[in-house]
Each structure stands twice: as C-alpha cells, then as structure tokens.
Amino acid sequence: MHHKLSFRRKLQTFLLSLLLILLTAAGVPSAAYAAEAASADTTMAVHFLDVGQGLSILVQSQGENLLYDGGDRGHSSFVVSYLQKQNVSTIDYMISSHYDEDHVAGLVGCLDNFSVKNVIGADYVQDTKIYQSFENEVSSQGLNVQHPDPGTDFSFGSGKFTVLSPQSISSNDNDNSVAIRLENGINHFLFTGDTESAGEEAICDLGLDLSCDVIVPGHHGSATATTWDLLQQTVPEYAVISCGAGNSYGHPHKDTMDKLSDMGIQVFRTDEQGTVIAVSNGSDIQWNQNPCNDYSAGDETDIGTQPSSAYGSSSSASSDYISDAAAGADSPANVQADPEPVGDMVWISATGSKYHRIPNCGNMNPDNATEMTRSQAEAAGYGACKKCY
Incomplete structure (x- = not known):
C-alpha cells in the first residue's frame, strides 16, 4: 500500500510540473494563470x-x-x-x-x-x-x-x-x-x-x-x-x-x-x-422561481384600448386607439359596434395565424399589417380572429 501511494504522489508531482513547464513555455506564468482562472467566473x-x-x-x-x-x-x-x-x-x-x-x-x-x-x-x-x-x-x-x-x-x-x-x-x-x-x-x-x-x-x-x-x-x-x-x-x-x-x-x-x-x-x-x-x-x-405567467391587468376593469376607426392611418398605433381610461367605460368609443369590412378584404399581421377585419385590432401590430382577400387568407391557412370577428 505504501509503495502504491508513493508512486501516485510521484505521478501527481510529475504531471503538475509538466503542466507548469507547458504554461511557462506558452508564455503564461503560473501567477497569471491563477489570476486568469479566478476571472473565468462568468456568474x-x-x-x-x-x-x-x-x-x-x-x-x-x-x-x-x-x-x-x-x-x-x-x-x-x-x-x-x-x-x-x-x-x-x-x-x-x-x-x-x-x-x-x-x-x-x-x-x-x-x-x-x-x-x-x-x-x-x-x-x-x-x-x-x-x-x-x-x-x-x-x-x-x-x-x-x-x-x-x-x-x-x-x-x-x-x-x-x-x-x-x-x-x-x-x-x-x-x-x-x-x-x-x-x-x-x-x-x-x-x-x-x-x-x-x-x-x-x-x-x-x-x-x-x-x-x-x-x-x-x-x-x-x-x-x-x-x-x-x-x-x-x-x-x-x-x-x-x-x-x-x-x-x-x-x-x-x-x-x-x-x-x-x-x-x-x-x-x-x-x-x-x-x-x-x-x-x-x-x-x-x-x-429562483418559475414564471407566474399571469397576463391579467392590475385593474380587473381594464379592457384595454379600443379601435377608434376601421381604416385610420396605420403610421402610428397611438393615433388609432382611444384609451378606455381616458374615454371612460361608458363612452361611445367603448360601446360602438365593430366596423364592417370593406368588401371581402382582411388584414394579416407579420406573425400569427389569424386574419383580422381591421388593421389595428388589439391582437396585432398595425404597422406591419398587410391586406388580402378573405379567401386568400383562408387558403393560406389563416383562421378568423376571435376578437374582431
């Protein structure tokens, strides 16, 4: 047993010495190597x-x-x-x-x-x-x-x-x-x-x-x-x-x-x-914990923004919306009926799988909306948005 331990210590010493020689030959002093190892913590x-x-x-x-x-x-x-x-x-x-x-x-x-x-x-x-x-x-x-x-x-x-x-x-x-x-x-x-x-x-x-x-x-x-x-x-x-x-x-x-x-x-x-x-x-x-993934609003009466017109300018999302907080829950902006689509045209967002009757539906970005016929959208696999249809 003593001979085995002695051989193991000699082997460890040899390997450590070899490592230091290689580091020195590579131009990395042992002190610098220690500092580099300490800075390797990426936490x-x-x-x-x-x-x-x-x-x-x-x-x-x-x-x-x-x-x-x-x-x-x-x-x-x-x-x-x-x-x-x-x-x-x-x-x-x-x-x-x-x-x-x-x-x-x-x-x-x-x-x-x-x-x-x-x-x-x-x-x-x-x-x-x-x-x-x-x-x-x-x-x-x-x-x-x-x-x-x-x-x-x-x-x-x-x-x-x-x-x-x-x-x-x-x-x-x-x-x-x-x-x-x-x-x-x-x-x-x-x-x-x-x-x-x-x-x-x-x-x-x-x-x-x-x-x-x-x-x-x-x-x-x-x-x-x-x-x-x-x-x-x-x-x-x-x-x-x-x-x-x-x-x-x-x-x-x-x-x-x-x-x-x-x-x-x-x-x-x-x-x-x-x-x-x-x-x-x-x-x-x-x-330290899992996401709660609670997407509810802080105020349960918050119904979000409502479209003020069907085909207003889409250059600015804010210009196409009326805030329920500013308009009041009983304002006409919040109780008006959804506008009828023009012909059989619908709107498609840059991402997503739904087609929309208006370009500024709250479930899409109006800046990136494109228009096509409803039949084209359905043929492409899009389904109707539940919010605006």
Whole structure:
C-alpha cells in the first residue's frame, strides 16, 4: 500500500510540473494563470427587488455591484438591508433611471450607507426635495452625476452594460430615463426605467443591437410603454414587471400584458412573486422561481384600448386607439359596434395565424399589417380572429 501511494504522489508531482513547464513555455506564468482562472467566473446575478410600486435592480458579478434605481421612501430601508445581506459594501455603479420618488428615494439611503464609485443619471433637474437630497448625498461622497451618451459601454464584472438613453432631454420626465442593456456572455437584460413610447422610439432608432433574454417593461407595465417596435427589436424570452399589488395606477395595463401574451413572453411579477432573482452563467439563465405567467391587468376593469376607426392611418398605433381610461367605460368609443369590412378584404399581421377585419385590432401590430382577400387568407391557412370577428 505504501509503495502504491508513493508512486501516485510521484505521478501527481510529475504531471503538475509538466503542466507548469507547458504554461511557462506558452508564455503564461503560473501567477497569471491563477489570476486568469479566478476571472473565468462568468456568474452574474440580477436581483429584481420587490419594492412595491417602484423599481430597484441589484446586479452582482465578480465582486462588483451595480444598483439600478432604489425604489421609494417606504422601501429605502429594505433596499439597504437587502444589499447588506448580499455582502455589498461598495456600489461600483449606481444608476438613477430618472428622478421620480419611486425610483430615486432608495438611492439616497444607499448613498448614506455604502461607498459609491460611480453615479449615472439623466442631465435634467427636478424641482423636488427628493431630487435635492439625492444631489446632496452624491456631492457628500465627492462625486458628480455622470451623463454618458447613448452607445457608451462600461465594463462590469464578467460582462458590460451599454447606455441607450436619453439622447435629449424631454419635457416628459419619464422619457428622460437612463436605459441600459446589460450583457453577460450571450445573455442580455434590458432596463428602461419609466421610458414611454417616444423614448422607446429613440432607443429603437439608435441602430444598436437591442436583443435580450430579459426585459423589464417600462413604467411598471404601463400601456404608455413597451411598444410593438421595441418588442420586435428585443424579442425577449422573459419579462419582469415591477409593480405594487393593488396599486392605484392599475399597473400592469391590459395592453402591455396582451402584447407579452401574444408574443409568448414568459412573465414574472413582483406584485405576485416578491423579489425575483436571475443568475446568468454567460450562456444560460436560472431563476429562483418559475414564471407566474399571469397576463391579467392590475385593474380587473381594464379592457384595454379600443379601435377608434376601421381604416385610420396605420403610421402610428397611438393615433388609432382611444384609451378606455381616458374615454371612460361608458363612452361611445367603448360601446360602438365593430366596423364592417370593406368588401371581402382582411388584414394579416407579420406573425400569427389569424386574419383580422381591421388593421389595428388589439391582437396585432398595425404597422406591419398587410391586406388580402378573405379567401386568400383562408387558403393560406389563416383562421378568423376571435376578437374582431
């Protein structure tokens, strides 16, 4: 037995020595090899914190921490406590999407409790006490809020993130949100704050790759965000909606949930599932729980938008719709009969298996609709849309 062990130790020593010789011959010192092995960890954890009717996302990779928004005042202490439990002592990147209280208040608490290296935000001023508190806390750490141009990349952990907006400052504070695309290997996450349709259009016009595995629908799932154009450029597999249970805004709205359902995007919701965690290894994403795939609206009386005319201009989806929230449940726009089709013509969407009697049916994108006869559609295997037939 002693001779066998002795031979095994000699063999192990020989193989280790041979490995070191080969590494040295290849120009890789043993210390450098050890450092390279340590940096090979491609794990990136993305925590979508349950901060009620707000937004806060913590990203951790290779000992670095990124905090995107911090929720409202009522959840500030929760965010601080959560970060402490994740062994955060330094925040390498703090990003304030914009300066509304439900996004920036928790950042003030974090500035007061952690060392922060970089702060990123939009270049506008908000006349509120919470904005002033944020600026004061940033200054107290000897920092300035950075305003990087869209397209700017920042290395982070085992990957990077790219700033996507804003390109210019709008009178709509939501469209001033700093949006980012987070990359880890072939996995990508898209955060857009409260960016609405105009801001999303500007992002789509950048000409950058926006494809992602995970998207956080803008403005807590509001119908004013998550346009068809953005979804078609991102084509996410998952959506994580950050909103509060029973919130007074009715988030998420039916229009947004219908789009996610139509595209087969799996859904997580903090109002139903609490904090959601995704862990990427650079090629796959694992979750701390299964998607709830609840596509219902936050307000059960939300019936979505209704078509205002059968063949209005399809250049802008918003011009063809009347919001039930704006018109009221009993308005004529919501009780009018469906318009009759012209002749025997129907409309086909770019994707899907149904034909429609109007080009702006709520189950399709009017911008990509094409017209053909009903007989042609049926011959091609299309069936009638249950919503507009």
